[in-house]
Every structure is written in structure tokens, then in C-alpha cells.
Amino acid sequence: MSQSSAPRFTGADLLAPTAFFLGALLLAAALAVGPIIGDRFRAIPSDVDVTWVADGSSSSRILDRCSLNAPTARVLDAQVQQRRRIVVVRPSDADIVTFQAGTSLGVNRYVVDGKSVKAKDVCAEQTLAATIDRVTLDRSTALTSGTSEVQFDDKKGAVTIPERRGYTYVFPYGVEIGDRPEYFDVTTRQSVSLLRAGTETIEGRATIHFTATTPDTDLSQFDTRAVITKPASWFGTFPNVAPTQTLTATLHHSSQRDLFVDAATGVVVDERVTVSEEYRFADSAADRSQALANYRLVNIDATFTGDDRSRQDGAAAAAARQRPVTLTTVTAPIVFGVLGVAALAGGVYLNRRERDSADR
Template sequence: MSSPSSSSRSGPPSAGLSSDTETRPEPHRWSAADLAGPTLIFVGAFLLAVTIALPTLLVGGFRTIPLSTDFTTVATADDATIFDRCSLETRSARTVGADLVRQQRVVAVQPSDEHRVTLQAGTSVQAQALRIDDREVDPGDPRPGVDTDDPAQPCNDATVNAIKDRVTLDRKNALPRLAARGASEIQYDSGQAAVLVPDRRGVTYLLPFDTEPADREFFDAVTRTTVPLVHDGDTEVHGRDVDRFRAEVPDTDLARAALGRPVGTNVSITRPASWFGVGDSSRPLTANLHHRSSWDLAVDPRTGTIVDATITVDEVYRFPDGTPGVPDGFELPQLRATFTYDDDTQTRMTDLAADLASPILIWGRLVPIGTAVLGVVALAAGLILINPAWLPARFRRRRGAETVGGQPE
């Protein structure tokens, strides 16, 4: 028979275990529903940060002159007038009608880096056909004055003129950046050294991204002078809105000593007065080459790309003022032409402008709009999941009913 003391010591074991469990609750574990709200808030904040950063950080790099710059433009001029160099060996000067093509290739070369780019532009004017005595002839055909004994210097070469320009630009403002190994040099004759231009200012082959409709400066490579580039309204080229700019290069004596133009570029002609047609005298006279031009440029303002251009060139030989025996107003044309971009060039340059603008549009506008919308939605969803009291009343009632209905009885 058991004693009372032993009976009291051997109470039901289950009662003791239950008491210990109630005093030590199990640790709380985060469920997927608990983490959904904070995760959405984090994602929303990240997307809003991306929205702010894209236009300021990433897109800024797209608004600079590309290091891959490489484009070619072709402009034509019908019914132009050029000086026939073969007439230098005849008894009188001669000018002929011509159909001309002006071709220019602009390509990025070294030195170039994240802040600057060096562009090399080769420009040539070629005669496609000549009109002599009402006949159309090939520029390479023999004609009076051709020296068959000196084929190395043919006067019937189709090239009217050609220059090579090399300049280092700031990639953001498209202006010359000549300090710290920058370059600005122009070569007018393949047999002569290039001419340095240390004081170069103004734009030439392209304008900066986000070009404002305001006046600026233009550099003319032929005369090596800087002139105003005046905003002249807006227009449309191949469905693209563009700004018009106009530059006037005044009459410039290319033979003047201050220009420093290299020898051998036909900047002056010395021949008897009878050759010029100013009398029958054999007295030698010297005429200097004068140049003036006008530039009408159509510029895509978003990328600074010149998508269309009309270039009027008037080059003539004239005698210095006060030359005896020379009638007033005498001029011997060297090149008189109006060049306009052909349709293929307009299409190619508008396509180039669109390609340069596409990353800016995508990453600077479309993507930020998308990330901003998604970020706001994610933030709102996260906050609602954290605090369901922010839900509208009808949604709270519905959610409460679903919760009660889902509890086990």
C-alpha cells in the first residue's frame, strides 16, 4: 500500500510539461507575407533612385561627341564656273562651266579621351563634267594647254581643290580645345606642311548636343577666320525639326602675308596683261585669289548634327587696288558655285541624328518614366502590406471577412 507522501510526489507528468511550455513561447519566424511589404518598399526606393540617377549620370555620357564619329557628306553644284588651269599655258585666261561634287569625310582620330575628341576632315571638290564651247567634255580629256611632257602635274586633273583639317574639340561644347596636346592644323597642299591655327575659335563640322537657338561663332577652314553664326529660324528636313544657322565669310585675300598660307596653292597668278585680257601689253601683272562664302546650315538641336547645308562659294582673282591699266571691277573667276547636300546625304545625316538621339530618349525619358511608375506602385503596395489600415474601408472589410472565414473552428 502506497504512502501518501509517495502518492503526492508522483503527480501526473503532463501537467508539469504544460506549465513549462506556457512560460517559454516559441520564437517568431518571418513568413513570406511578413517580408513582402519591406521588400516592395526597398524595390520602390531603388527604382525611384534609378529614376533620378539615369538622366543625370548615365544620359550625360550620351550628350557628348562620340569617339566613334565617322560620317561623309556629299554636296553637288550644277552650272558652276571654274578657272581652267590648262589656260595658264595658253595665250589668254579661260573659264569653263562645270558640274561639281563636294565630298567631305569627318572621322575621330587621336588624341581623344573622355573629355576631348580630335576630328580629321578631308574635303575635296571634284569636277564631274566641263562645258567648253557649248560642248560637254570629261575633265580628264586633253584640251589646249595640257603639258603631255609633265604627267606628274596634269592641269586637267578633275580635282578643283582639296584641304585636310585636323582639330581637337571639347566633347561637350564642340569648341576647339587646343591646350594640353590639342591640335588645330590645316593642310592645303599635299606637298606642303600643314598650317597651325593656335587661336582657332567656333564650330565647323558639328554643333554640341542640346544646341540652343542662339547665335554663336563659326570657323571657316579656307580663310582661317572666325565669323558669327546667326540663328535664322527653324525648318524641317526629312520629317525632323531642325534649326537654321547662317554664316557669312567676308572677302578675304588668300595671298596676304598675314594668312600664312603655304606656297604652291595657286593663291596668286602672274601673267602678261594681255593674258588677263586687260590690254595687249606684255607687262606682267599679278592677281591675288580672293575668297568669300556663305553657309546655310540645318542643325538637329538635340544632337548638333548638321543634316543639311547650302554652301555658296565665290573665289576670284583680283588685282591690288591702284594697279595701273586695270579697269575697275575686273575679276577672273576661280570657283563660283552653290553646293547643296544631295538627298542621300540628308537621309544619312538625319538617320545619324536619330541614332544619336535614341539612347537619350530611351534612357533619359522612357526608362525613367517606367521606373518612376513602378517605383511608386511598389512603395504604395509595400506600405499597404505593412499597415493594412491604409486600405480603403471596403477592402479592409473584405480582407477581414476572408481572414475570419479562413480560421479553423
């Protein structure tokens, strides 16, 4: 008794189903790769290490720190520079990232009697101010999500900043920041309005220009170092005030900041800030005469602009952050989609050819 043999599939028979399967798989990948993988690259990177260097304007004026121990105060024209380095520290994970930003303001040269002199030859204290800011951010929104503390004095511990609001060092991918964004000013420990001022192309990157104005703030409410108590003669000469009379002045700070934020990635490509700090007499003294009320002693008066290298590094960081997002949300879906359609078309062709062969 003969047995009927089961039909066997040849390699040619499997070509069309394989093409259909591969085409469907590629089309599914084209639809899924962006939402599944691309969104991960939109988060703030966990390997941020950025250095920003800004030179002060030629009209910068600084209070000579060594004149604090001299008979009279002395304000000099100076060549100043601000440096900031941002690195990622713990805690950081898939959802949060902690930035540590160390910022210092130093003087390189003074102008004394019309001559440019090295800062060290005028005063050994060349660092005018320094802070270390630690803030934990949500990697998607770039807003504070956890602790925030700032160390203003190297002889004291860090100060906790409760309910910190606003952006400082980075913005979310796509710069989706709502209708009333804020900027957090570290020096005055307050959040101020962040206003959109237009757009500008910097180092080939399209940026959004934001401005943030920090109003006049008396820093003595935070820091005892922002208070000077000296004989009146140290400050100057005032009508009806004895040279030996003790006067107290407090440090006031205000600033105007311009941020140029990459429109695609939220990376700060460039930054410019005008800082105005001056000592004013406390109300108890200022109320006694108009001369005391109008008195201003410059501590820092300068505009800082990021140098060429900082702008180039900012643009490069923006491009590096955008590259994997573009690859996974644009390039890969297009490639997978084209290959998927081609595979399906090939499957249709092979299927028809098999049918035509069977009909002959």
C-alpha cells in the same frame, strides 16, 4: 525547463518590406538615371564617321586649270562636286574628341563649245582644291579644346591654327551656343558671326537654320599658290597695257554658308554654301588704270547643296544620337517611376492585409 522559441518570419511577412524597398529603389533610379547616365550620351560620340556630298549648281563656272599653261585664261561652265569625310582620330577620350575632316572639290564635266565633255578629256587635273582639317573639341561644348591644324597643300605640312573659335562640323547637344556664336571658316582661317535665320524640317527632323558670311579675303596672305603672274595677254586686253607686260593677280575668296542644325542633338543635317573665288590684280597694277582695277577672273563660282543621301544620313545620325538620351532621360525614368509607385502601392496593400489578418 522549457525555452521560448524566437519568432520566425514567413515569406508572407517579408513581402511588404520587400515591396517598399523595391519601390524606393526604383524611384531613386528614376531620379538618378537621367543625370548620371543621360548626360554621358549628350557628349559628342567617339565613333563619328560621316560623309557629306554636295553637288554644284548648274550655273557653276570654273577656271580651267590647264589654261594656266596656255596662251590665255579660260573659264568654263562645269559640273562640280564637293565631298567631305569626318572621322574621329587620336587624341580622344572621355572629355575630348578629335575630328579629321578631309574636304575635296572636284570637277566631273566641262561645257566646251556648248557640249558636255568629261573633265579628264579637258584637263587631267580634276581636283580643284583639297584640305585636311584636324581639330580637337570639348565633347560637351563642341568648342575647340586643344590643337587645331589644317593642311592646305599636299606638298607641305599642316598649318597650326592658334586660338581657333567657333563651330564648324558639329554643335553641342541641345544647340546651347550662347548669344554670340561663331563659325570657323577653314579656307580663310577666320571666325565669322553665326546668325539664326529660322527653323526648317528636313527629313523629319526639326532643324535650326544658321547663316555664316565669310567676307572677301585675299588668300595670297596665306598661300603662295593664290598668286598668278602672267603676261597681260594671258588675262585679256587692256588699254595702254602692252600684251607682254607682266601682271600679278591674287585670289580672293568669299562665301555664304547655310547650316541646318538638328535642334535636339546639334548634328548638322544639311548644308549649303555659295563660293565665290576670283583673281584680281594687285594694287600696284590696279592703281594704274580703271580697266585693271575692275578686272575679275573667275576661279570658282558655284553653290553647293548636300545631296539626298547626305541629308538622310544627317537625319539618321541625329536620331541615333538622340535615342539613348531619350531612353535614359525620359523613357527609363517614367518606367522606373511607374514601377516604383506600383511597388510602394503593393507594399501598402500587403501591409494592411497583414494587419487585418493579425487583428482577427
